[in-house]
Amino acid sequence: MVTSGTLIAFAVVSLGMVCSPGPNMIYLISRSILQGRAAGVISLLGVILGFLIYIVATMFGLSALFLTVPFLYVLVKWAGAGYLLWLAWKAIKPGAVPIFAPKQSLSIDPPKKLFLMGLMTNLLNPKIALLYVSLLPQFVDPTRGSVLLQSAALGLTQITVSFTVNLLIVLAAIRIAEWFGTRPTWLRLQRWLMASVLTGLAARLAFERK
Template identity: 55%
Template sequence: MIPTHDLLVFAGAALLLVLTPGPNMLYLISRSICQGRTAGVISLAGVVLGFFVHMLAASLGLTALFMAVPLAFELLKWAGAAYLLWMAWQAVRPGGLSPFAQTTQLPAESPRKLFAMGLFTSILNPKVAIFYLSIFPQFVSPAQGSVFWQSVTLGMVQIGTSFTVNLLIALFAAHIALWFRDNPHWLRAQKWIMGTVLAGLAVRLALEQRR
C-alpha cells in the first residue's frame, strides 16, 4: 500500500500537471468555446480514455523495468526532477500566454469524432506520457507490494484529478476566459505560484531515496 502522505503529494503533482497548459487543456478549451459544453464533455471522455491507455502502459512497463533493472529508479528519478523543473520554467517564462489566449477556432464535429479526437489528443500528448514514466517511480516501492497495483492506484488518482479539473474547464471555459481577461493580475500570480510549487516538488523528488 502507498502511504497516505505520498498519495497526497502525488495528487498535488497531478493537480499541477492538469493546471499546466498542454495539448489536452488547449483542445478542451477550444472545443468548449467553439462548439459548446456538450462537445467539451464528449471530448473529455476521449481524453480520459487516453489516460487509461497511458496508465496501463506505464504500469506494465514499470513493473518489468523494476524487476529487470533496479538502478533504473535513479535514472527515472532525475528525469522526473528535470521534467518538473522544465514545467516550472514554462509556467513563469517571459512571454508565456494564458491557455485561454491560445484557443483556436475549430469546426463543429459529430460526437463520435469529438470522442476520437479527444482520445488521440490524449494518447499522443507527450506531457502525460513523460509524467507517468518519470513521476510514478518516485512514489512506487517494491517493498510496499505489487509495483503494478501501486502504479494503477497512482494512475486512478491522476485520472480522477484530471477528470475533475478538465470537466470544470469544459463546462466553464468561456466564463473562465472572460474572467482572466478582466483580471490579468490573477493570471500572473497563478503562474508564479505554480512555478514555485513545481520547482519545490522537483527538489523533493531529486532528494528522494529509494525505499
C-alpha cells in the first residue's frame, strides 16, 4: 500500500498544480462570478467527475498507452501547450474581460449544462492529463502491493486536495471580484499576471522531457 510519506508528497504536488491558474480555475471562477456560487459548485462536481475518469483510465493503463505510442504523448503535450497559450492570449487581448471582473448579466445555464461544461473543461485540461499520465505513476511502487489500489489512493488524494481548494475558490470568487471591481489597476495587473503564468506553464510543458 502507499506510504503516508508518499501520499503527503503527492498531495503537495497536487496542491501546487491546483493553485496554479489553468482552465479549471478560470472556468470555475468565471461561472461563480457570472451565475453565483451554486452554479460554481455544480460546475465543480463536473470537474470532479473528470478526475474520477482520469483515475480509472490511469489504473487501467493510460500511461502504458503513451509509452507504447510515444507520438500520442507528444501530441497531447504540444496540444496542451498551445491551449495554454491561447488562454494567455484571451486574458490580454484587446477587449478581454478579466476573470475577476465584476458580475455581469448573463443568460442562466441549466445545471446539466454547467455540470457537463465542468466535466469537459477538466477532461480537455492538459495540466490534469499530464498529472495523471506523467506524475502519478512515479509515485507508484510495484513492490508495495497492488498497483491498482495505489493508483486509486493517490488519485483520491489528488481529488480531495483539488476539491477543497476549488471549493474555496468558488465560495470566495464573488468577494474577490468585488475587491478587484473597485481597483481597476489591480484588475489589469491580474490579467497580465494570469497571461504570464499561463505562458510559463505552456513553455514548461512544451520543453518538458518525456
